[in-house]
Amino acid sequence: MTCKRALAFALLSALLLTAASAGAADKKVVRLWQTETEPQTLAVLNEMAAAYEKTHPDVSIKIEGLAWGDLEKKLTAALAAGAPPDAAHGQPITCVSFAAKGLLRPVEDLADSLGKDNIVDAFRGLCRWQGRTYGVGHSPASSLFVYRKDLLTQKGLKVPKSWDELIQVAEALKETKDGQVVRYGLTMTGAPLFINIGIGELLKTNGGRLFDDQGRPTLTSKPVIELLDFYKKLNGVLPPGWTGHGYLDTFANLANGKAAMLYQAYGRGAGYIEKYAPKEIADPEHFAVADKLVGPSGKSPAAQLDCEPWMVFKDAKGASEAVDFLKFFFKDENYIPYLHSVPIHLLSIKKSTTKNPKYADNPMLAKWRPWVDMQEKYFKNDWIKPVLVTDWDDMRKPYLLEVMGSGILVDMVFDAVKGMPSTEAAAKAQKRVEELLVQSGYLKK
């Protein structure tokens, strides 16, 4: 009897399991990897996915948040394993690199659904390869130079405009008490991604390029040498452990008064300031933004464009469904709550959304208006470029992803910072990049 009961129970369980798995198998699972990992953003995205699933009962949307710095490595590992997601964020150079390798599905249909003239002008060509669109940015942002206006005023200092002035002001802002440094003048991150960003951005402000028109690296050029000399000087004014400081450490340093200026800030920093800085100073009057600095050989400021395009993988089983979901994502009723989840950082890529009163109706956007205005100024003047891109033509070079991933440029900066003469560090990096490009078949010996 007991055996019969056990058998009946096992059969029933098997039937239930089969039914459950059959139900799950009926649904097409669409996986999306994206870089906005703040809890409130993930909550909005999950709500959006649930709303989409209600009208598309045959689709299951799985959204995963990945750390910005990890994205490329994880995508590469997933591609190597033959299991990429259906759609993902990527740096613009990642998108171009993947498009050039034939890994992506064109997304003109997605771009068209937004209205081509409706996309902010600077970001229409964010990821194009051989005349086709392979990526649509989820939300643009510009890197920012943030400084403590009250501290500069107290010390009678002017806002720096050049690299040399930045060093001087940073030294003047440094404060000590009983022999201990209680505030550093400047904070920057040593994270590899941000060093790559810094190299592109600073080189652009110094009138330099990383590659010439033939695609050969130009690391031994004067603007790069000056850039390395500048990093040596920065090393003298930054906190001693800056090389080990992550992106969020620098926001913490600024918000709680351990540093007076942050060169590679972003709009999301406003949220950290609201949360961690003393209430009486948590506003843009104290944490002001200024133009990026101009290098000795440069003429105009430059900033980094933080705008990961949505990419859809060509061989993805849920590619069409992913595009359909992304169209849903960009609808104002879904897109605005997404943008409001990190209001000063997630700006709209659609002109129509920016004009939508519902979008403007946000207390953070009103309060931190100068931060938004500064970013929009850079958008309008075309002073922003993606990581490692100093000229839009660089987006035709499909190997920037490999150059970034190799860490060669980061090593070049740290070689200089550790004391190697700038010319030597640059020559070493030049040789390594040339070798990399030759080995990868992008450059002839």
Add this chain to the structure above:
Amino acid sequence: MASFPGAAAPGASRALARPRRHRPALLGLAGILPALVLIVGLILYPVGYAIWLSFFDKHSFFPQERWIGLGNYVRLVGDTEFWDSLWKGTVYAAGTTALQLVFGVAAALVLHRTFRGRTAVRALVLFPYMIPTIVAVIVWRWLLNETFGLVDHLLVAWRLVRQPIAWLSVDHIMTSLIVMSVWQFAPFVTLSVLARLQTIPLELYEAARVDGASAWARFRHITLPQIRAVIFVVILLRGIWMFTKFDTVWLWGEGAGAGAEIRTLPIYAYMRTFTYYQAGFGAALSVIMFLLLMMATGLYFRLFWRDEEVT
């Protein structure tokens, strides 16, 4: 000719007896078959494939590959990054293994003694080995942060240093990684040595005491010879594991430019495979790492193995 029911004819009996004789062997084979499949599928095939791959110029996620023979190995000899990562990996493995041994054995000796709360302390000592690496790394990164961290705060407060030490900077990241790794992995040594200590007959110590042996003499002439075999194995295992350690090193350096200072061989192999997209070269690095460990193990056995250590 009479025959018993069920009895086989003489000619047939040999033929029938053979399968019966082989049956235990077949059963035995069937018994070890799952293990054989696992060994071939999970160890031999991946290792063989890695060796095979190392002879190709192969992109990490495209199926195309080009035979280049020993090309990757020739390139490797002239690759300064390889030699640099080999040196850093050796420093890390040697430094952490030596310190784990010192602290692990010391902790085992202490925990072998009888005192109140010994069981709780023993459990506590094993704690670092049981927590996930990512948690250990995050906690230690907070502790060692030179702006907010407890370690620097105490060092400065107790006037042991004038300025906070930037543990995660280019100058100190290897030191801090070694400290963190020793904290995390020394409990393995403690556990292994403690297990052996508990099997040493107490009579040996009593006899030594009667003979007037000091504590040091008892340790040197009784404890050390008894735990020598365990120490031999522990050094071998920990040395191999630390040389191939990936997660702790990666997480410690990941997100920081100073990470280049702790770019050990496994990290470099990973980078070549997943950030340079050179799967063939990455495989060659892995093969070299394997061969180096084989050679080091052979040398270790040749230099330090004694027959009496089979205890």
